[in-house]
Amino acid sequence: MNWTQVCEKEALPEGAGVAAWLGSRPVAIFNLGRRGLYALDNRCPATGVSLLARGQVCEFAGELYVCSPLYKQHFHLTTGECLEDTELNAIPIAVKADAAGVWLAGEGA
Template identity: 60%
Template sequence: MSWINVCNEANLPLGTGIAAWVAGNPVAIFNLGRDGLYAIDNIDPATGVGLLARGLICEMEGELCVASPLYKQHYRLTTGVCIEDNTLIASPFDIKTEQGQVLVLAKA
């Protein structure tokens, strides 16, 4: 596994998500300012559609989540586990910034 440079940190919109390809994987990246950066699989496990990056950020049960635009399931940004159905998981990716660049750890 290796760290993949996705973009310049200054180009990430605040409070919303972007979609990126990381070593062949669709990834939703969320910039939540002081709350940090998060990355999960962009494919909604409930529908198989790549759209989680377009979801709304919210807090549920004390955790930051993204609400899927289609059927409104809520996926925890830390674990990717769906609040409404814990069998649905949008796999999380490790993410960090280094020298102003956003890096995501590619999965094998």
């Protein structure tokens, strides 16, 4: 697996999402502090618009989701599965952090 550094960990605000690029692919990275880092394709599966990073992070039955700002579908932060529509799935991206920064799996620029 190839890893690409996208930013320093300090660049990610805790409790929110930020948009980044992994090569030409828009991604959403969520820093939930002690609950971990998560990353999904930033494109909303329902609309194709890159906006999931601006969604509200929430919890249902102990599982973490991001709510898409447009039509309010909830996408699981680990699997990308949509809570309301099983036909819609956001693509999860492996993410890790170390002393050097935040890294995403996949091809970078």
